[in-house]
Amino acid sequence: MNPYYPLEDRQLLAVDCVIFGFDNQELKLLLIKRNMEPGKGMWSLMGGFPKHDEGIDQAAERVLKQLTGLQNVYLEQLFAYGEVDRDPGERVVSVAYCSLIKIEDYDKDLVKEHNAHWRPIGDIPDLVFDHRIMVEKALKRIRRRARIQPIGFELLPEKFTMPQLQSLYEAIYQKELDKRNFCKKILSMKLLDKLDEKDKSSSKKGAFLYQFNPEKYQELLSKGFYFSVEV
Amino acid sequence: MNPYYPLEDRQLLAVDCVIFGFDNQELKLLLIKRNMEPGKGMWSLMGGFPKHDEGIDQAAERVLKQLTGLQNVYLEQLFAYGEVDRDPGERVVSVAYCSLIKIEDYDKDLVKEHNAHWRPIGDIPDLVFDHRIMVEKALKRIRRRARIQPIGFELLPEKFTMPQLQSLYEAIYQKELDKRNFCKKILSMKLLDKLDEKDKSSSKKGAFLYQFNPEKYQELLSKGFYFSVEV
DNA sequence: GCAAAAGTGTTCGGGCTACACCCATGA
DNA sequence: TCATGGGTGTAGCCCGAACACTTTTGC
Numbered sequence: 001m002n003p004y005y006p007l008e009d010r011q012l013l014a015v016d017c018v019i020f021g022f023d024n025q026e027l028k029l030l031l032i033k034r035n036m037e038p039g040k041g042m043w044s045l046m047g048g049f050p051k052h053d054e055g056i057d058q059a060a061e062r063v064l065k066q067l068t069g070l071q072n073v074y075l076e077q078l079f080a081y082g083e084v085d086r087d088p089g090e091r092v093v094s095v096a097y098c099s100l101i102k103i104e105d106y107d108k109d110l111v112k113e114h115n116a117h118w119r120p121i122g123d124i125p126d127l128v129f130d131h132r133i134m135v136e137k138a139l140k141r142i143r144r145r146a147r148i149q150p151i152g153f154e155l156l157p158e159k160f161t162m163p164q165l166q167s168l169y170e171a172i173y174q175k176e177l178d179k180r181n182f183c184k185k186i187l188s189m190k191l192l193d194k195l196d197e198k199d200k201s202s203s204k205k206g207a208f209l210y211q212f213n214p215e216k217y218q219e220l221l222s223k224g225f226y227f228s229v230e231v
Numbered sequence: 232m233n234p235y236y237p238l239e240d241r242q243l244l245a246v247d248c249v250i251f252g253f254d255n256q257e258l259k260l261l262l263i264k265r266n267m268e269p270g271k272g273m274w275s276l277m278g279g280f281p282k283h284d285e286g287i288d289q290a291a292e293r294v295l296k297q298l299t300g301l302q303n304v305y306l307e308q309l310f311a312y313g314e315v316d317r318d319p320g321e322r323v324v325s326v327a328y329c330s331l332i333k334i335e336d337y338d339k340d341l342v343k344e345h346n347a348h349w350r351p352i353g354d355i356p357d358l359v360f361d362h363r364i365m366v367e368k369a370l371k372r373i374r375r376r377a378r379i380q381p382i383g384f385e386l387l388p389e390k391f392t393m394p395q396l397q398s399l400y401e402a403i404y405q406k407e408l409d410k411r412n413f414c415k416k417i418l419s420m421k422l423l424d425k426l427d428e429k430d431k432s433s434s435k436k437g438a439f440l441y442q443f444n445p446e447k448y449q450e451l452l453s454k455g456f457y458f459s460v461e462v
Numbered sequence: 463g464c465a466a467a468a469g470t471g472t473t474c475g476g477g478c479t480a481c482a483c484c485c486a487t488g489a
Numbered sequence: 490t491c492a493t494g495g496g497t498g499t500a501g502c503c504c505g506a507a508c509a510c511t512t513t514t515g516c
Contacts, residue, residue, distance in 0.1 A: 004267070004268055004269060004320035004321055005243055005280070005320065005321055005323070006280065009243065009244075009280040009281070009282065009283075010241040010242060010243055010244075011241060011242060011243070011244040011281065011283070012236055012240065012241055012242075013240075013241075013242040013244055013324055036235070037235055038235060049236070049237065049240040050240070050242065050313065050324075051240065052240075052242070052315075052322055053315055053322075054315065055313050055314045055315050056311060056313025056324060057313065059313075077310065077311060079308065080287060080308060080311045080326045082281065082286050082287025082288065082290075082326065083286045084283075084284055084285065084286050089235035089236065090235055090236055091283055091284075092236070093244055093281075093287060093326075095311045095313065095324075095326075161468090162468085162469085163467075163468075178506080178507075178508085179468085179469085179470095180469085180470070180471080180507095180508085180509095181505070181506070181507085183469080183470085184470095184471095184505095185504095185505085188504095200514095200515095202467075203466065203467040203468065203513090203514085203515095204465090204466070204467070204468095204513065204514040204515045204516085205466085205467060205468050205469085205512070205513040205514060205515095206467090206468080206513080206514085207467080207468060207469090208468085208469090230504095230505065230506095392495090393495085393496085394494080394495070409479080409480075409481085410495085410496085410497095411480095411481085411482095411496085411497070411498080412478075412479070412480085414496080414497085415478095415497095415498095416477090416478085419477090429495095431487090431488095433494075434486090434487085434488095434493065434494040434495065435486070435487040435488045435489085435492090435493065435494075435495095436485070436486040436487055436488095436493080436494060436495050436496085437486080437487080437494095437495080438494080438495055438496085439495085439496090461477095461478070463516105464514105464515105464516090465514100465515095465516085466513100466514095466515095466516105467512100467513090467514100468511100468512075468513080469510105469511085469512075469513100470509105470510090470511085470512100471508105471509105471510105472507100472508090473506100473507090473508095474505105474506085474507085475504105475505095475506090476503105476504090476505090476506105477502100477503090477504090477505105478501105478502085478503085478504100479500100479501085479502085479503100480499100480500095480501090480502105481498105481499090481500095482497105482498100483496105483497090483498100484495105484496085484497085485494105485495075485496075485497100486493100486494095486495080486496100487492100487493090487494100487495105488491105488492095488493095489490105489491090489492090489493105
């Protein structure tokens with residue numbers, strides 16, 4: 001079969017995907033009911049086995065799509081889990097991936113068809129194997145990313161209000177923020193264009209709409225700017 | 232063989248170790264000459280295959296010991312590399328680990344016997360496969376760790392001088408630091424005990440010796456303190 | 463006119479940066 | 490006495506934290 005490496009050391013390698021979603025209100029985690037033994041019927045992350053002709057990043061994308069219908073999700077590699085007994089069925093090393101998406105951007109019916117479920121992060125059921133540990137680590141990673149990269153804007157409608165943006169950060173960090181300081185900080189980065197329109201759906205007075213300006217962001221990046229939101 | 236998972240998806244899994252060392256002067260990388268095809272004779276990180284009954288962290292430790300004689304090295308998992316073609320011999324997914332050690336703490340002869348070599352990080356030869364990429368990522372990780380954790384003190388003699396500590400940080404970040412600000416910052420954390428002795432080996436005046444105080448560190452940690460050195 | 467959400471400014475303190483001179487000593 | 494490396498202090502600035510009242514408008 002192969003000229004170089006020993007055959008007896010081959011392992012079962014898996015990928016697992018930790019997908020967080022924002023639905024304009026709270027942060028949720030996507031879970032499925034595991035459909036194979038061991039642990040059949042338990043809540044689980046979306047996992048599967050890479051093919052021989054497939055990079056692990058691609059495998060994670062494929063597995064996610066097969067199990068939930070989601071595609072074109074930017075997956076970031078999280079960590080490799082390689083304890084001998086982490087899967088009681090067999091020794092499996094798993095590389096976990098994570099992402100944070102806007103739930104409404106993706107086909108909800110498709111997700112439902114696949115029997116995948118969004119659960120609030122404050123109410124996560126018991127998960128199979130060490131998936132809970134993966135979720136905790138993913139949450140930390142997502143929080144770090146949100147602090148240092150402008151991923152927040154991608155989770156809101158194209159035009160959004162300051163209170164909306166603030167709620168998003170509050171959902172991610174599960175922490176209340178001071179609106180004056182938050183607003184000052186965000187606007188001081190000069191990444192947003194203030195529009196003349198107001199959104200009146202959530203108050204009588206109405207809140208001004210803003211729009212993320214990717215060109216400005218690119219320009220600032222090239223000047224050594226670092227995005228940063230304190231929390 | 233196994234009741235649960237498909238046999239055909241088994242992969243070759245590897246671990247690779249990126250070991251940086253400090254010799255009281257500069258930062259070095261440990262390399263070996265690869266002793267198997269493909270790439271035999273090329274400079275390489277220390278790599279090998281986990282056994283079925285061995286966690287990947289343990290595998291990394293074992294591989295490192297087998298190839299260099301080093302043991303009791305704290306290895307941190309770095310990243311998993313899973314491109315299909317990263318190893319021209321066969322599809323191998325590799326989990327990389329990294330560490331930063333005090334070179335003199337370990338048996339130099341043993342390292343030499345194993346044909347392992349310390350190379351200055353400014354002068355790293357071509358490496359096999361994607362090992363260079365691993366090294367770059369490891370360097371970033373080590374730098375982050377040195378910024379937010381007091382690992383610096385472990386790389387110096389138990390008693391050390393401020394100039395020594397500063398040189399260490401300058402070696403890690405390849406950047407000159409202002410001694411007044413550096414000193415102020417370090418001492419302001421109150422993690423060091425100033426001793427009454429001086430080290431006269433590198434100057435006529437002599438420099439005061441300091442000692443890291445782990446109890447103080449633990450105490451501060453429990454009060455919500457975060458170690459941080461700006462660079 | 464009132465309830466509910468939006469919007470806005472100031473003060474304070476801490477920490478980082480930049481910067482230059484004196485000290486101790488062995489040769 | 491001089492060369493070498495060690496040691497120290499200050500002023501300015503920026504940024505984050507804390508904090509409360511006014512505005513708008515639909516009901």
